[in-house]
Amino acid sequence: MEIKLKDTFFAPRQAMNIAVTIPSAIKRCEETGRIDAFKLQWKPGSTLPQPHVFWDSDVAKVMEGMAYTAASSPEIAQRLDKLVDLVISAQQKDGYLNTHFTVTETDKRWRELFYKHELYCAGHLTEAAVAHYNATGDKKFLNAIRRYCDYICDVFGPDGKQGYPGHEEIELALVKLYRATGDEKYLRQAKLFIDRRGTSPNYFVTEEKQPEIVLPMFQAHKPVREQTKAVGHAVRALYLYSGMADVAEATGDQELLAACERLFDDLAQNKMFITGGVGSRQIGECIGGAGEQVSERSYAESCAAMALVLFTSRMLKITGKSKYADVMERALYNCAISGLSLSGDRFFYANLHACHRGMECQGHVATERQKWYECSCCPTSYCRFLPQLGNFCFRTGADYLAIDIPAAARIKGDNYEVEIASNYPYSGKVTVRVVRGGNFELKVRIPGWCDKYTLPTTGNLKEAYWTLKKDFADGESFDFDFKMPVETVFTSIPSLASQAALCRGPLVYCVELPLTSEISPFELILTPESTFETFPMDELVPGCVGIRFTAKRLRKPDTLYSTQCARLTDISAVAIPYAFWQNREKTEMTIFMPFYQVR
Amino acid sequence: MEIKLKDTFFAPRQAMNIAVTIPSAIKRCEETGRIDAFKLQWKPGSTLPQPHVFWDSDVAKVMEGMAYTAASSPEIAQRLDKLVDLVISAQQKDGYLNTHFTVTETDKRWRELFYKHELYCAGHLTEAAVAHYNATGDKKFLNAIRRYCDYICDVFGPDGKQGYPGHEEIELALVKLYRATGDEKYLRQAKLFIDRRGTSPNYFVTEEKQPEIVLPMFQAHKPVREQTKAVGHAVRALYLYSGMADVAEATGDQELLAACERLFDDLAQNKMFITGGVGSRQIGECIGGAGEQVSERSYAESCAAMALVLFTSRMLKITGKSKYADVMERALYNCAISGLSLSGDRFFYANLHACHRGMECQGHVATERQKWYECSCCPTSYCRFLPQLGNFCFRTGADYLAIDIPAAARIKGDNYEVEIASNYPYSGKVTVRVVRGGNFELKVRIPGWCDKYTLPTTGNLKEAYWTLKKDFADGESFDFDFKMPVETVFTSIPSLASQAALCRGPLVYCVELPLTSEISPFELILTPESTFETFPMDELVPGCVGIRFTAKRLRKPDTLYSTQCARLTDISAVAIPYAFWQNREKTEMTIFMPFYQVR
Numbered sequence A, B: 001m002e003i004k005l006k007d008t009f010f011a012p013r014q015a016m017n018i019a020v021t022i023p024s025a026i027k028r029c030e031e032t033g034r035i036d037a038f039k040l041q042w043k044p045g046s047t048l049p050q051p052h053v054f055w056d057s058d059v060a061k062v063m064e065g066m067a068y069t070a071a072s073s074p075e076i077a078q079r080l081d082k083l084v085d086l087v088i089s090a091q092q093k094d095g096y097l098n099t100h101f102t103v104t105e106t107d108k109r110w111r112e113l114f115y116k117h118e119l120y121c122a123g124h125l126t127e128a129a130v131a132h133y134n135a136t137g138d139k140k141f142l143n144a145i146r147r148y149c150d151y152i153c154d155v156f157g158p159d160g161k162q163g164y165p166g167h168e169e170i171e172l173a174l175v176k177l178y179r180a181t182g183d184e185k186y187l188r189q190a191k192l193f194i195d196r197r198g199t200s201p202n203y204f205v206t207e208e209k210q211p212e213i214v215l216p217m218f219q220a221h222k223p224v225r226e227q228t229k230a231v232g233h234a235v236r237a238l239y240l241y242s243g244m245a246d247v248a249e250a251t252g253d254q255e256l257l258a259a260c261e262r263l264f265d266d267l268a269q270n271k272m273f274i275t276g277g278v279g280s281r282q283i284g285e286c287i288g289g290a291g292e293q294v295s296e297r298s299y300a301e302s303c304a305a306m307a308l309v310l311f312t313s314r315m316l317k318i319t320g321k322s323k324y325a326d327v328m329e330r331a332l333y334n335c336a337i338s339g340l341s342l343s344g345d346r347f348f349y350a351n352l353h354a355c356h357r358g359m360e361c362q363g364h365v366a367t368e369r370q371k372w373y374e375c376s377c378c379p380t381s382y383c384r385f386l387p388q389l390g391n392f393c394f395r396t397g398a399d400y401l402a403i404d405i406p407a408a409a410r411i412k413g414d415n416y417e418v419e420i421a422s423n424y425p426y427s428g429k430v431t432v433r434v435v436r437g438g439n440f441e442l443k444v445r446i447p448g449w450c451d452k453y454t455l456p457t458t459g460n461l462k463e464a465y466w467t468l469k470k471d472f473a474d475g476e477s478f479d480f481d482f483k484m485p486v487e488t489v490f491t492s493i494p495s496l497a498s499q500a501a502l503c504r505g506p507l508v509y510c511v512e513l514p515l516t517s518e519i520s521p522f523e524l525i526l527t528p529e530s531t532f533e534t535f536p537m538d539e540l541v542p543g544c545v546g547i548r549f550t551a552k553r554l555r556k557p558d559t560l561y562s563t564q565c566a567r568l569t570d571i572s573a574v575a576i577p578y579a580f581w582q583n584r585e586k587t588e589m590t591i592f593m594p595f596y597q598v599r
Helices: A011-031 A055-072 A074-089 A099-103 A118-136 A140-156 A170-181 A184-196 A234-251 A254-271 A302-319 A322-333 A377-393 B011-031 B055-072 B074-089 B099-103 B118-136 B140-156 B170-181 B184-196 B234-251 B254-271 B302-319 B322-333 B377-393
Strands: A002-005 A394-397 A400-403 A409-412 A417-422 A429-436 A438-445 A460-462 A465-472 A477-482 A486-491 A499-504 A507-514 A532-536 A545-553 A569-577 A587-590 A592-594 B002-005 B394-397 B400-403 B409-412 B417-422 B429-436 B438-445 B460-462 B465-472 B477-482 B486-491 B499-504 B507-514 B532-536 B545-553 B569-577 B587-590 B592-594
Touching (some): A011 A074, A055 A118, A055 A377, A099 A118, A170 A184, A234 A302, A254 A322, A302 A322, A377 A394, B002 B377, B011 B055, B011 B377, B055 B074, B055 B099, B055 B377, B074 B118, B099 B118, B118 B140, B140 B184, B170 B184, B184 B234, B302 B322, B302 B377, B377 B394
Parallel strands (some): B400 B438
Antiparallel strands (some): A394 A400, A486 A499, A507 A587, A545 A569, B002 B409, B394 B400, B417 B429, B507 B569, B507 B587, B545 B569
16 A cells, blocks of 8 residues: 655655655754664763663654655665664663663663653654564564563563553554564553553552652553543653554454543543644643643643644544544644644744743743754654654555545555545645546545535445445546635633634634734734635745735733723734744744624 | 731731731641751651751741731740740751751752752741841840851851852841841841852852753842843742842942842833732743733742732832832732632632633642642741731831821821721722821822822822821821722733733732632623622622622633634623632632723
8 A cells, every 4th residue: 555645735744854854853863862872882971972761762763754764765764774783783682772771770770660761762662663674574673672572571561560651652562563573462561551550559659669759640540441531741641542542453442442532532622722732731741621721831742743643543543433533634734743844854842822022931842943852752753753644644445445634645555546636735625536446445534624515426424424335447536625714713711712713624823923023913803804815825835825814903002001902903914824833034923813702 | 116007908817817827837837847847856767757948948937927926916925935946946056057958968058059948048037036036125036047147158258158049038138137236247248149149150050060050040140230131930039139129228239229120120011910920930930021921820929929029118118119119019919918818827829810620730839729838938928928018008217107008007106196097908088197296208109000089188299109298286187089990901911912800999800700600700701881880798808899890701612612603692790809719619710801892
């Protein structure tokens, strides 16, 4: 099965990943010592940089991305091969493979799971090894990682240490390893890690002597099957839920799947930003409570939005329910991409949902894209995330093709070849052409944001999918038109009462104005009389559509507090897709604007 | 000079302080081991609680409050005397007096100033000792603390360690000690601490080896005289500025005073909450940037609002400028009191400016008042803050009386006795009666919030003060009427664009509704047609005035995001003074509401 994206939104990012994002991530990993760390030369007193607990994961994620793209780039393929050899060279006799604990804190192996990212790094190495094997057919990395995971299964097996990761990730990685090798041991270990989590007495509290630990932060406050609220560290949570979904799928565990659905529902119905961002709290990088999505204080880590895509794409695949596609799409076109600059080499770690000139930066929250972060999970996540975009848009099998997101693409299977022509996400007009026919089921999702649409006269509507199963002839084509008006979107989030965001299709728009502008985006007021028109903004991004709208302007008071309120004046303004903000000069930005519900 | 408050806002809090707040603080200090810590019995392996770096300050602040109130309570006076003996018993031969560093980290004395609160605790002990001496005339505590401060002056004198506190406080305390003893050494040391701060090479970076330290957090990024922006930890900043003001006053240092004014202006014009709260960021308890006052994420530590009163009352005293009185009054009637329950024994550490049912609590941010905090600076600050309220309302001297805040009170001086009759802050009608006449200058401030007022026909208006200097006869009285309509107050804070708060006189109002209410405060919309009427709310607080107002209700959407917007309906609602929120059942609360500027 081969998926080739040809759209203007995702495809250029994939090309940029190969040309810029991956090479620059390799460079940063070299410069910071992350790659040389695998030479294991650091010693106390050494002038070399000391390997950090999460460094291996950064290199592993870049390698995973390199594996996905190796077929299109001989340079990347060669470089990856060398990196694989280097990483393998760091493996210990017993199979252990972790730069930090091999050269520093050598007495701490498996002893501070709650915070030290040890199993997390193992998980990312495993994902990289599986990707490398799938891409090359070469088993050298896979076999090395199997040895490592065999060792992990020994240490943490049913009769071993009863621990589980403080930062989830290895659960889903072990399921990948099981799928790549067919060895059920890895699946059993993934299930063990998941089912142990949060049981009493708590491993972190008792074995690792952390009486003060805030267990919900680690999703370890109760067994995962009993959890109903999405809580704690956002990326940890979403990696866990993804692993739970994988185990549920592989074992047919309906109870575990039901827990996944409950946790998704809580997240999607109460705690998600309009952009698919997750994480309302900077402290602890936490999901936060229901309705706590404060625009100016959004954390909404890029990794968390990408992880939401990982989780929802799994749930979509397992259940076929369109609610997962709706949230996946929301994240894909907005917060999961907004963290990456159009140039491919600058990043937001946290994604603000409102930004003004007075805001101070703190920690991972920046008002301008950064070249790198010391904690570089987000930049390296993009390396592996972008190549998978096609897999999120389409579910493919020998006898079916589900088009969840109708981005322009060519999909070549054993039994069919299909071409999707569209300007999605900027237009809802979509033509699906069967280039090479065959007997299969074709499904096209009616997006959750879409109220009005026209479908081909053939086919059936099954829930949110237009469905047609038949022996397709070569050249048959099907036209869809998902009407894409500009919508004003309201929210139950208390801090955004009587405010509205402009959305069009799957895109969330924002207003950004340069710091030099006399007008602030925070002075714009929407009313029921506001009108909207779309126009091409190719100079921002080829293919991009902007929104010009009429609004009122309410000048902000001259003083911090004032009994004087300015008079409204008429104004027109431009909104651009949120995903593209802060790619020009430094700006102020807002997604939501006050909306006067008065006629 | 004797000031006796008789109003319904402050005076009951003072009585409650003696009856409840101080006794309960003593109890908590006992229960937690803070008082027994002065017995110095803790040892490694001991089952006793280990003295924390800031514990001494908690006990010292309660003792300071006890000293201020000892005259009205024999129990407090007796208890204080015993506490003084206990504290003195912990003093070392060299004068050193700190429970933490005497029994734990004994090798760290004066070595981690940047973070370990050592000089901060010394400052609070000094303030307590001066208060004890002033209250009792007994020098035992004062002399012990002099020995401690003499030792500090030796260690940190001109030729000694070039360090300064990581948490400011001792600067202002040393000026108090100078005033109590007349020994200029203490003033010189205060000035030294202030002028060393932020000089290069930086002491924390080089001497204490903190290359990663965020210096603005500690106001140590540049010399204080060159600082123009109020930055960093809010309480640290305001204690520093207070000490700077004290030194400027005592030495006539105009450059230092100018720095204080610049820092005040930045804070008051850009970074203060409408309630006089300071601190927009929970991380680092920081002031935050200009316009970062996000209601739902306000930190606005109670101690910071009290510290703003300490700073502005000093600046007012030195300069006589009413802008300081305006901000002082704003803090006094709102955020500096909101942290204390009406029952006197429950506290907010952080003061939220909006609170809804979905909000999670984290760290010091609570949605319900707490009995105590492990870091208990705020509860203990109230013990010493409340007795000083009269000193913030009035500036008194042998030949002058400035009424900055016309709370009902009796002020007895050597040359005059004055009675202020008012229902301030609920009414602007004020009568100042000279009970016992004499030759002095009487000044009455025209509050900054007041646009319309009537003054006595005699007297002159000098800037914002009605002024009359003469030989007053017994019984002369002067009537003032500061009109106090309900005002809608707007702000330039971006997150509050097109929103308004209801204020009346110095009081900021909020809407709070119980969690059981079908209506949420976040559904209320103000319009230019909104009408306001005041009514007595004695059942909430005797004397209290509520505001009943008409508004629109905009039901929040049923789902997190929705293209559907409800229709406005008419509603009437009640606002109460912000200072009194969350004293009944658990509620949702907001100060600002969307305001539709449409006619």
